[in-house]
Amino acid sequence: MKLLEERILRDGKVKEGGILKVDAFLNHQMDIDLFEEMADELYRLYVTENVTKILTVEASGIGIACIVGQRFKCPVLFAKKTKTKNIDGAVYSAEVESFTHGTTYKVIVSKDYLLPSDRVLIIDDFLANGAALSGLAKIVNDAGATLVGAGIAIEKAFQPGGEMLRKKGIRIESLARIKSLREDGGIEFC
């Protein structure tokens, strides 16, 4: 998506260790006009899929997910992060390993809000190693719901998550796919 790529080039900042900071418009300050354009594009891509529920994970996926939910006229569900080891039976849960922070956390979704009849579109701001998306896909699967695919704002295509999950048969549509982040601050798209 040209508009998002241009915005990444203009306002994104490349930090050491392959980190791309986009907190000017995506995951701290949020540009809602941009989110509307992104949501329109994701709606166009998934409009035939009869989506009944948007699923994301707190915190930075929630904003985009809500604007996408407007388009599909369906509820938006966000998985909660928790460190609690003992989760009661009323939730679906998955372990997510954070490569950035070197920690593992659990994401949980109440069983009340994810039904076998649901056709679920997962929305997130970033796809890199695919840990969060794998966890959300597992939760959809555990609920017996149908995963129609994922809509991602920025995919770091030089990290393995996208390829790994596409190989498993999951449809992934990323609005900007980054091929490389150079140490001089350069950003190259696929």
Next chain:
Amino acid sequence: MKLLEERILRDGKVKEGGILKVDAFLNHQMDIDLFEEMADELYRLYVTENVTKILTVEASGIGIACIVGQRFKCPVLFAKKTKTKNIDGAVYSAEVESFTHGTTYKVIVSKDYLLPSDRVLIIDDFLANGAALSGLAKIVNDAGATLVGAGIAIEKAFQPGGEMLRKKGIRIESLARIKSLREDGGIEFC
């Protein structure tokens, strides 16, 4: 706001210790149609205030804040929760005591995105003891920006936050104000 009160009566659940669970439509599964009605009402209340920025705190305020941001056609900024003690100089920060969890955390906002020229509307899902809202108001003040007020989905008027902050001169508009939560599950509005 009648629509929200009716929804709380229909889908809200009263738990022990004055807890109101509204995760069917507000802070786990999110009803975006309802959020649009709430955003319309908050826009009506604050339309003359020339709002330039919406401020909320992760995670459950983000969804409502984004839909409100659409109405005001301005960026939405969410404060991040962190346990890091040493915060560098590039952020405004405030301590927030969580009465529910008995813990204290810090909320931070990058100095890049809150300017003295900003006219800020704070949005959150709940107001009870006022700790989060106080922290956000401090951050707006530290930035030298103007706080035009707060828009809250549900205020627990039997807890002291609302009165305490209104006495400080902060305009607070709550879409549903709860007078009491009874042990038998009854909910009474102001």
